[in-house]
Amino acid sequence: MTETLLKAKNLCKHFGALQVCRNFNLQIERGELHALIGPNGAGKTTALDLLTGLLAPDSGTLLLNGRDITKTSVNKRARLGLARAFQVTSLFNSFSVLDNLMLAVQAQQGTGTHFWSRAAHDRKLVASATSFVERMGLLDRATVLAGNLSHGERRQLEMGMALATKPAMLLLDEPMAGLGPGGTLKLSELISSLKGEVTILMVEHDTHAVFALADRISVLVQGEVVATDTPKMIKENKLVQAAYLGGAK
Numbered sequence: 001m002t003e004t005l006l007k008a009k010n011l012c013k014h015f016g017a018l019q020v021c022r023n024f025n026l027q028i029e030r031g032e033l034h035a036l037i038g039p040n041g042a043g044k045t046t047a048l049d050l051l052t053g054l055l056a057p058d059s060g061t062l063l064l065n066g067r068d069i070t071k072t073s074v075n076k077r078a079r080l081g082l083a084r085a086f087q088v089t090s091l092f093n094s095f096s097v098l099d100n101l102m103l104a105v106q107a108q109q110g111t112g113t114h115f116w117s118r119a120a121h122d123r124k125l126v127a128s129a130t131s132f133v134e135r136m137g138l139l140d141r142a143t144v145l146a147g148n149l150s151h152g153e154r155r156q157l158e159m160g161m162a163l164a165t166k167p168a169m170l171l172l173d174e175p176m177a178g179l180g181p182g183g184t185l186k187l188s189e190l191i192s193s194l195k196g197e198v199t200i201l202m203v204e205h206d207t208h209a210v211f212a213l214a215d216r217i218s219v220l221v222q223g224e225v226v227a228t229d230t231p232k233m234i235k236e237n238k239l240v241q242a243a244y245l246g247g248a249k
């Protein structure tokens, strides 16, 4: 049986004369990997901003686990389990991969201060951070400074940083952007390995990755969700083909 984790009801947002989100409706079930796709400028990033609280909607309602969070702050939403990966500020470049993850684990445990005095001696913390290093496929890069990682490795670490906060839901805005084929494959495998464990909402232009990874896909056109369905049904949806996929197979 499915259980709704996040529900956006008729969210609207305008910038000046531009109506960016019009009655944005989205329902995310616990455990699913839901992709949000749509043409450039359709309002995908704006929609994510409304979900995480970076932007306030003009109207509409947002429920997390049935609880109204429409007016809840970004920080409080994060504490309630809404995590967004790939924030510019999320990595400490002069810290190693392992130290970055130790900080993230420690932040999750709410023992953020006195990092060095405590952390180096806390075996449990090291073990927990190391497990994230391993799951992100960065074991051989554990002692490398984050600032010296490749673009793809940074994405892997950023995923780990977000996951270390033990989120109920992970929001990803174009995780594959700027990655070569190798990096895309690695990140796809990583995201795939998280399926079922954490609920994911992923905005992504790489349709190959989207159709391979997603349980369900929502299509956004001019700020409005025009279809939500399985990848197979979305591919066959005539409206979607006309509006977005341009008749692609």
Ligand SMILES: Nc1ncnc2c1ncn2[C@@H]1O[C@H](COP(=O)(O)OP(=O)(O)OP(=O)(O)O)[C@@H](O)[C@H]1O
Pocket (backbone or CB within 6 Å): 015, 018, 020, 038, 039, 040, 041, 042, 043, 044, 045, 046, 047
């Ligand atoms: N802060 C803002 N002020 C004014 N207009 C904005 C603002 N943010 C976004 N827009 C406009 O809103 C529309 C939707 O932008 P948004 O970034 O949400 O689209 P998107 O679907 O994420 O596009 P892309 O695929 O290119 O990332 C665009 O026309 C954009 O120029």
Ligand SMILES: [Mg+2]
Pocket (backbone or CB within 6 Å): 044, 045, 046
């Ligand atoms: Mg965007």
